[in-house]
Amino acid sequence: MASFLCANCPGASPEPIAQLARVQELYRQDPQVKLVTYITAGLTPEKAAEQYGAIAGKWWFLAGDTTAVQRVAEDYHLSLVDNSTIQTSNLFLIDRDQHVRGIYDGTKHKEIDRLLTEIGVLLYIYEHDDAGR
Structure with a gap:
């Protein structure tokens, strides 16, 4: 999972981060689910x-200089606010091969329910894919 936090941006919603806390708690014991x-x-x-x-080892918060922020924005196809700040309520489901599997609006409960379902599907695929190896 990946998300972006602009704590002092006007209009920024705390809801996506609250939803990530929910994901963290639901998948607390699963080492495959990590949040950034x-x-x-x-x-x-x-x-x-x-x-x-x-939770240490489960959810990481990362920061970087403007150049690093711009590279991250490009990787997620996001536009910058004021040429340096990312402001989005989207949450990104990233698979173990570092591909974006889904983008979810972190302010909408139904989107988070869909995200949780898709995390479960991805874990099921991993479990059965690994069993066949």
């Missing part, structure tokens, strides 16, 4: 992890 949140403005990774209750 790129911080684009407003908090340090340490403060964000503390504020949002990140």
